[in-house]
Amino acid sequence: MTGKFPPLTINRRAALAGLSATGLVGMHSPAFAARQKFVTANNNPYDLLDPHQLFDIGRIAVRLNMYDALTRWVDNPPRLENWLIEKVTISPDGKVYTFVIKQNVKFHDGTVMTSADVVYSMERILALKKGAYGLFKDVIEPGTTKALDPRTVQFTLTKPFAVFMAVLSELWVVNSALVKKNEKNGDWGADWLSKSEAGSGGYALRRYDPAIGFQTARFEGHFAGWGKNPIDDAEFRGVLETATRVLGVMKGEFNTTDGYLPAEQMARMKENPNIKTWEAESIRTFYFIINHWKAPLNDVNMRKAVCYAFDYDGFNNKILSGTVVRNNGIIPNPMWGAPKDLQGYTYDLDKAKYHLSQVKNVRPLQIGAMAGYPQSEQAAQMLQAGCAKIGLEVKIVSEPYTTIAPKLNDRERAHDLIPLWRSAYFADPHNWTGFLFNSSNFDAGNASYYKNPRVDELCNKALIITDQDQRRVMYEEVSRILVEDAAGIFINNTKFHGAFTKNVKSIRFCPIGDAQDVRWIEMQG
Amino acid sequence: MRMRRLFRDRALLIGTVIISILVLVAVFAGPLATFPDHVTGFDPNHRLKAPGWQFLLGTDRMGADIYSRLLFGARLTILIAVTATGTAVIIGVPIGLIAGYFDGWASEALMRVSDIFLAVPQIVLAIAIAQTLGPNIQNVILALSVTYWPFWARLVYAETRSQRNEVYVEAAKAMGASPLRIMVMHILPNIAGSIIVRTTIGMGATILAAASLGFLGLGAPPPAPEWGRMIAESREFLPQAWWYATAPGIAILMVVMGFNLLGDGLRDVLDPRIRRGGGDGR
Amino acid sequence: MRILVLALRRIAWMPPTLLGLIAIVFTISRIIPADPARVIAGENASPAQVEALRQKFGLDLPLMQQFMRYLRDIVNGDLGISLYSQRPVVEDLLGRLAATFELAIAAMCLAIMIGVPLGVVSALHRNRWLDQVIRLATMAGLAMAAFWLAILLQLFFSMTLGVTPVQGRIDGWGPDQITGFYTIDALINGDGETFGKALRYLILPTATLAIPAAATIVRFTRAGVLNALSSNFVFYQTAMGLPRRTIIWKYILRSAFIGTLTQIGLVFGNLLAGAVVIETVFSWPGLGLFAYNSILQSDYNAIMAFTLFTGSVFIVVNLLIDIAQTLLDPRTR
Secondary structure, eight states: OBOOOOOOOOOHHHHHHHTTOOSBTTSSOSGGGGOOEEEEEESSOOOOOOTTTOOOSTTHHHHHHHOOBSEEEETTTTEEEESSEEEEEEOTTSOEEEEEEOTTOBOTTSOBOOHHHHHHHHHHHHHHTOTTHHHHTTTOOTTOOEEEETTEEEEEOSSOOTTHHHHGGGOBOOOHHHHHHTOOTTOTTHHHHTTSOOOOSSEEEEEEETTTEEEEEEBTTOTTOOOSSOOSEEEEEEOOOHHHHHHHHHHTSSSEEOSOOOHHHHHHHHHOTTEEEEEEEEEEEEEEEEOTTSTTTTSHHHHHHHHHTSOHHIIIIIISTTOEEEOSSSSOTTSTTSOTTOOOOOOOHHHHHHHHHTOSSOOOEEEEEETTOHHHHHHHHHHHHHHHHTTOOEEEEEEOHHHHHHHTTOTTTSOSEEEEEEOOSSSSGGGTTHHHHOGGGBTTTBTTOOOOHHHHHHHHHHHHOOOHHHHHHHHHHHHHHHHHTTOEEEEEEEEEEEEEETTEEEOOOBTTTBTOOGGGOEEOO | OHHHHHHHOHHHHHHHHHHHHHHHHHHTHHHHOSSGGGGTOOOGGGTTOOSOSSSTTOBOTTSOBHHHHHHHHHHHHHHHHHHHHHHHHHHHHHHHHHHHHSOSHHHHHHHHHHHHHHTSOHHHHHHHHHHHHOSSHHHHHHHHHHHHHHHHHHHHHHHHHHHTTSHHHHHHHHTTOOHHHIIIIIIHHHHHHHHHHHHHHHHHHHHHHHHHHHHTTOSOOTTOOOHHHHHHHHGGGTTTOHHHHHHHHHHHHHHHHHHHHHHHHHHHHHOGGGTTOOOOOO | OHHHHHHHHHHHHHHHHHHHHHHHHHIIIIISSSOHHHHHHOTTOOHHHHHHHHHHTTTTSOHHHHHHHHHHHHHTTOOOBOTTTOSBHHHHHHHHHHHHHHHHHHHHHHHHHHHHHHHHHHHHTTTSHHHHHHHHHHHHHHHSOHHHHHHHHIIIIIIISOOSOSSOSSSSOOSOOSSSOHHHHHHHTTOHHHHHHHHHHHHHHHHHHHHHHHHHHHHHHHHHHHHHHTSHHHHHHHHTTOOHHHIIIIIIHHHHHHHHHHHHHHHHHHHHHHHHHHHHHHTOTTHHHHHHHHHHTTOHHHHHHHHHHHHHHHHHHHHHHHHHHHHHOGGGO
């Protein structure tokens, strides 16, 4: 059965009233028996808890529930909220951001958060060079972030960056005193924080086993306060087998699982009377990176040939049984900046053959599929079969993402074609355009080694201007050029298919974080 | 007379039949397959179909015919088994012969090295090697050869030790034959029986190990119709697509059993010392 | 005295074996890859990080010197840092040892409970239909891909009948850690419910793991009993007019059992190795699943440490069993 959940709204006044109480509920509370528990079975193992080392959406529950950042995304389409921030001042040149953080934000050990914690967190990201490092490395130099007073922090950017507020949603603030206490040989507490927690988020870590998952209890003293019927205990388990997760939700052992199940499993859940399902178009495009660096893929005809050789309908509607939506360009359909009238490629072998015939020195191509991600492998097979029909040989190698990822930033070693997703780390067209296709981002985010002066110009300009309508026009033009240039094989936009036990009353889905933010989940009493 | 004896042994008969079928299937995969293009091709309109007249063993996640893929998978299986086992034999037998024939620290060292290899679970070493080299068929073969050669080295060593003081070896020595000649022309033919038996059984073990590596994602990339990989792919679609894992699993079972039966049967024929002893410790 | 010598000889052989194992893993990790620093640093590392690592591990030094360093680290219990979690790999491995051992020991017990009686029956019915059936089943047990059997069992018992959990080690969190074996810890805590749960989760992986092991034991037991039956000793006893039952129970079984015991080390090693695939299918949080996850994350240090660790465990377990067997075997007494 399918139902739509009304968004849960927090009564601000009630939230403020909750501020007076601190400490974990339940530890001393006599009402222990009535505690409400919410169990999530995730497809990824929670083998790491460090918020500055994790960056994937699959395990965002760790960050969203135990940590807070300066800004936070909510709802769909995503909206950016000032989360830890009380006041923002941006210098006229768009390079200096001064934030006053909210008063009385407490970490789980009772320490009050100060600007020094924000500074430490920023420096830690820049030093560890993992997780969200890529978002900040071009605009923030180590040592330039300043704590002006206990509640004021100042970031000085190396250049204007219109999406800075948006990427701050990945600057998770850690309790610097606590982490420093656990540092070993200058490791920024990496070993300790990989299995512990030093956050201020809505839920505090109670128990952790890398092989099982983690258990949290609600942090009564959270600065944003609580609604009237919040979840008390939130548990997250890594359960690798799809069938187990599905069976577990059906039996009520788990309250939910990941929202990107194969269609067959989803169909089973929909038939089950104990389960509520919820669909939403996410902002996560699936496409093939095309490596423009190496001939013959530097020839637009060659790229068009492969674009016409992919069976979009067969993949989206048959292999994936229509669980996704065709996306003609790189920017997800629901995102502003995606042109509504954009014409994409179709599966047209005659056109593919024509374009292939225009290419000199054709050679066999290589696809690097992501091992462990069936959809990536299946897309690779789909393209291989299409190319075979136009007489183009394609070889598939299947490698773990951790092996593929670094090659993305190495033009000589990169595979010719890589089927993968571009998730939303922040909801701004820049996430899909400037980051991926600006030639200034070679060896960093631009894994296509695509270069078009007009695209570079538009992307650069759109990062300086802050007016959304002006920026929209620019990104729409970029989208069209990318399709015209066949910069990648753009395939679909993902749909979120959440399955919850029936006693879950409401959730608040946001594509950045799916529905893993337990704060917004309400269950029947 | 000898042929009758050969076929009186049921194990040998059944084993021979199974392996013959495997070879025939591998050779004639093309004509036997109902969808010969489904090694790389598929039809998304018929995805995850249960077995029936059109698709004898059902279809997979891409809509490819599992029966046809299974047949082509037999080629891959033979390729891996023969090359990996063959390489292990080529490495192991000379080492065993040399170490067995000569005395001295070199012989001792060679055997100690093989002991150490045998002291570690084979699949664990194979995983480490396959991971270092990267996932593809050649590396699976290499990983398995490197981990399996000590079995042959050990066997040949022991056999050579028991043979080297036999009269025929002494006679050859007396006639001035070189050690190489004695080893190759005299000892080797006498221990060939045991080597063949061990090799036959080793084929089965190699197939199982290769399937495990494929299952763990260290084998051939898609769309190679590798049996272990097919089983791994199926897990996402359980319990609905019960046929997906069933067929490749039975194929592995039959082939490995075929090699084991053949090996047992051959042992009775070729290895007179334990013929009909009933003690089949391996 | 002789026993002591035998035992000491076995123990003396252990250090060189371990050293050899370390040499093999060193070869795989430092000599086979074209650029070990690149591989160890992980694919995400920048050239500067790779260079730093080369310095830190002395990968530019002569091989012998590198090996000595490698050895020194291992002696100090340092198997490296997981590239992925940044934790010392030893920590994760030790944390998962109990899960794997619980599974392997349970499987071992089950395999003996099935294998020994079947082997004896098979031998006593030699070449009759019961023997043929058992031998065929044994062959099948040895020829089956363990991961496939696991999937079939899941499909039937967990997904169709719903009597066992599909996977996992327990629903939620285990009992308070004492031995790390959930079943035993639950018993110590007097928690019957948790014990029952842990047992339910243990059934399928144990069965899957036990089947090939049981098949091996059947073969050895059968061979052992047949040998005993044909021995002059039994022939003599029969001639003396001792009842067949007494002979079987008193003499044949005892010798057969000792014969089986000699193979337990081998079987146990196979169990540990089999755990890699079985734990993957059942998401059993032991060493095998750790290895599988490390493969998926290309966590090179973790895989090498796993190889070294499992290899050493295997060597030590074999040694202990060998010594035990030396002590038990009347022939060495």
